[in-house]
């Protein structure tokens with residue numbers, strides 16, 4: 001069977017050989033930015049938006065990766081193309097990782113030198129979305145964690161970076177509250193910001209609310225969800241939303257690239273609405289599935305069936 005390869009600073013290397021130095025800034029300081037895109041029908045989805053954000057993230061942390069945006073796009077398509085025989089017909093995630101490179105202090109020890117490292121890899125979504133199949137039906141449980149978001153004036157979460165230890169701490173706290181619970185962070189005023197890898201939405205009557213874009217990663221899927229909701233005639237508004245306000249929500253859901261939308265049927269140990277995925281969520285997911293030509297939840301079910309036997 002064909003094996004996957006990784007774009008690595010202009011070359012392609014075997015996925016299981018792709019390495020960075022222990023002296024790379026990414027390992028020393030979490031000093032790197034990244035992107036996660038997914039495919040539908042094996043075509044990168046909303047790649048332009050993901051690359052816009054990647055270049056904005058690089059600009060924020062002042063990394064010049066040496067590739068123009070057009071070069072990066074070409075490298076992305078080349079990576080997909082090279083890997084198609086190894087992707088077995090599955091949809092996949094595309095990960096862009098850009099590190100500042102090796103620390104000059106250790107230059108003679110770093111095989112790749114000290115320039116930024118750009119890598120692009122693709123990986124079938126079998127485990128990731130397959131593992132979430134049940135959630136499209138029963139929904140997730142958001143719990144507000146003691147760990148809060150870092151205000152944008154310290155480290156701006158709009159830049160997708162890997163200095164993410166506070167998200168991990170939030171996940172550990174959520175797991176202690178209930179196995180499988182999804183961590184939901186708040187800002188210093190107690191308003192909801194985002195999950196550790198997803199954005200928050202709630203529906204109340206005909207209105208859809210999502211936190212303002214200050215202290216969050218402005219998800220590409222968040223943008224898609226807002227677009228689709230507007231097309232379907234919902235009033236969509238960015239707002240300060242406190243946990244108190246969620247009591248009045250008919251529905252809650254999260255958005256993120258790989259799974260698109262996951263219904264949230266419990267919030268802080270209480271049911272949301274009637275405790276089942278609601279009509280607004282279902283309409284939006286159907287519209288999203290139509291737009292991309294893939295039954296999103298159906299694909300996750302299909303992948304779930306393969307998950308235990310599929311070997312990456």
Ligand SMILES: Cc1ncc(COP(=O)(O)O)c(C=O)c1O
Nearest residue numbers: 196197198217219220221256257
């Ligand atoms: C902290 C955080 N918020 C939100 C998101 C959702 O963003 P997107 O829809 O672009 O995947 C992510 C995705 O990884 C994330 O890490």
